[in-house]
């Protein structure tokens with residue numbers, strides 16, 4: 001089978017407007033992936049499916065991934081001019097100091113597709129798409145018109161992550177009930193406080209227990225106040 | 229207003245639903261004359277808590293929407309909250325009829341992620357328990373299918389009788405009948421004794437007789453043939469596009485068995501055939517399972533001849549403080565129901581950053597509506613049974 | 625009025641059978657408990673295995689699995705009850721006729737089990753409906769389910785027909801229906817039925 005670099009070249013030859021990036025995978029599995037732009041993704045997907053040599057007719061797996069905003073603290077070396085007293089005389093000396101800086105890397109939602117070929121019996125070819133952010137710019141093109149197997153899997157990603165697939169024939173919640181408001185697989189999802197008790201709470205559960213008890217105590221206080 | 233098959237097809241999106249030739253249905257959009265039935269989530273034939281919203285024109289299905297999530301147990305979220313190893317027992321509960329193949333798929337994915345080797349003896353044990361699992365799954369799924377058809381009891385009872393024998397083996401090896409939690413990254417949890425292997429040989433030796441009996445009982449049964457042949461036909465192109473895998477795919481005549489394609493484990497050392505169907509109907513899907521049962525017996529007979537000695541766990545495998553380097557891996561196996569894959573993203577910590585299960589029965593259900601359109605309600609039950617779903621895996 | 629056990633056995637040997645209405649009534653109730661054909665998850669497979677040849681639930685008069693709640697006496701909650709499924713379970717329970725019994729089979733039905741920390745998992749079905757017998761295990765072995773049957777039979781046998789401790793179906797004041805929870809925007813509402821279930825107090 002072709003390597004990712006060759007596939008990238010083939011895509012760019014076939015769909016000239018497509019810009020494809022390669023996402024390296026350092027793990028021993030070495031399943032590198034292609035990062036597609038949302039605008040040209042459907043054209044690229046059609047090419048991947050229909051190209052005689054690739055013939056990736058089988059979309060196996062659709063995965064949603066949530067990458068929340070990341071606060072990155074990094075140490076930067078900064079060169080400054082400092083005035084110092086060297087051997088009794090004041091001099092301007094260049095000095096390198098380390099500064100810690102914080103910056104926020106904006107988060108996004110990602111959808112990963114794993115393709116195989118049933119006719120050629122090769123694979124996987126992995127491609128991924130990313131949304132603009134996690135709040136309002138969450139539209140991505142649906143792959144369902146290209147591969148039917150994306151239908152329910154994309155609905156699942158919509159349900160659990162909140163990615164809106166444009167062109168999906170029937171985009172509804174699939175696992176949670178209609179009327180449910182959150183996207184539970186997102187990293188910042190807060191579960192409803194339905195903790196009750198745990199005979200031997202520890203770690204995570206202990207934290208939840210304490211939060212729950214604090215909330216319950218506050219609620220009781222509030223009720224008392226209202227009664228008075 | 230009624231629609232012919234061609235008119236109905238024109239309404240659908242590309243690659244969408246099709247009616248069998250010559251069938252007419254009421255226009256589903258006209259609404260008025262249709263009877264809407266909700267089958268499930270509590271329904272004796274839905275194999276668990278599965279629901280179908282069905283619109284009927286008389287007896288004929290004109291629309292069928294599966295409703296999922298009644299067994300959504302947040303497997304993936306829990307997987308991300310637990311360490312890699314702690315997810316292993318959870319995989320047992322995915323497809324709870326075949327816990328060992330689930331273990332295998334997960335172990336394989338993690339081994340791909342960290343580049344872990346598996347010792348020879350462990351590979352043999354994995355293959356043996358994997359094929360035993362496949363056998364009992366196929367026996368059971370055929371039993372349930374016939375049960376759904378109305379043959380209450382007998383075939384299922386026969387099936388369970390054989391399954392108990394296999395479960396006894398699992399229990400002797402792993403300590404549990406159903407939730408085996410047997411595999412580890414880089415091997416298996418415990419070694420098998422020679423007596424256990426003898427026990428397997430005995431059970432496998434008894435299997436062909438059972439398969440003969442089962443086939444005599446079922447395959448030429450007139451009612452079974454009348455009800456299953458030509459029902460729920462799945463076209464191969466649609467099957468490929470919809471990602472159907474496993475026996476359901478091969479019944480449509482597509483030769484795709486991951487044991488042959490990926491050659492994971494040690495499957496390339498054994499001689500076995502991949503049975504293929506011709507018509508893609510319920511009967512073919514049912515027959516494929518019986519034929520695969522025979523092939524599993526064949527694989528086991530070869531594998532049991534000489535099980536090599538040695539450790540069952542790679543001594544270099546890391547168990548405590550297991551932290552894969554950042555990266556990702558997708559590992560898959562041919563589970564009894566189809567392609568079972570695990571997709572893991574590691575961020576260098578002890579928990580997977582993303583833990584995704586690619587469940588075969590969930591994806592196989594994509595074509596349920598296409599297979600049912602134009603058939604009667606009683607056929608839906610059969611068609612669903614022939615896909616062979618387990619809700620633990622569909623909803624996770 | 626209870627008859628002396630020894631006397632009863634002696635008279636039985638002579639061909640004279642003595643019983644009380646209570647015993648006869650309870651014997652009838654306990655000897656043919658028809659379960660509902662209702663499986664939820666992994667535990668359901670063990671439940672089916674229990675009805676099959678090796679374990680043979682028919683010995684307890686309980687092999688007749690009824691597809692309809694109207695005809696069933698007992699509900700085996702065999703598996704994880706999710707928040708999406710919980711309203712249906714309560715509704716099915718409401719549709720059963722008295723006398724009715726509930727066996728919570730497996731860790732999930734008791735407390736959420738291994739999936740307890742999940743956002744969509746109900747932490748025990750006894751939050752909404754009264755449960756007669758809890759069986760631990762994941763899954764409980766078929767023998768454990770048989771044990772649960774026998775426990776239930778003992779429980780039925782011990783119930784007096786009058787007085788405070790009489791079973792629910794003889795008590796006009798007892799509730800016949802239990803409120804079905806609603807699926808809200810984030811969680812089930814209410815999260816538990818306070819008249820059935822209270823937070824257990826942990827004594828240390």
Ligand code: SF4
Nearest residue numbers: 666703730731732762
């Ligand atoms: S208790 Fe265990 S076996 Fe039973 S439903 Fe829950 S997870 Fe499955």
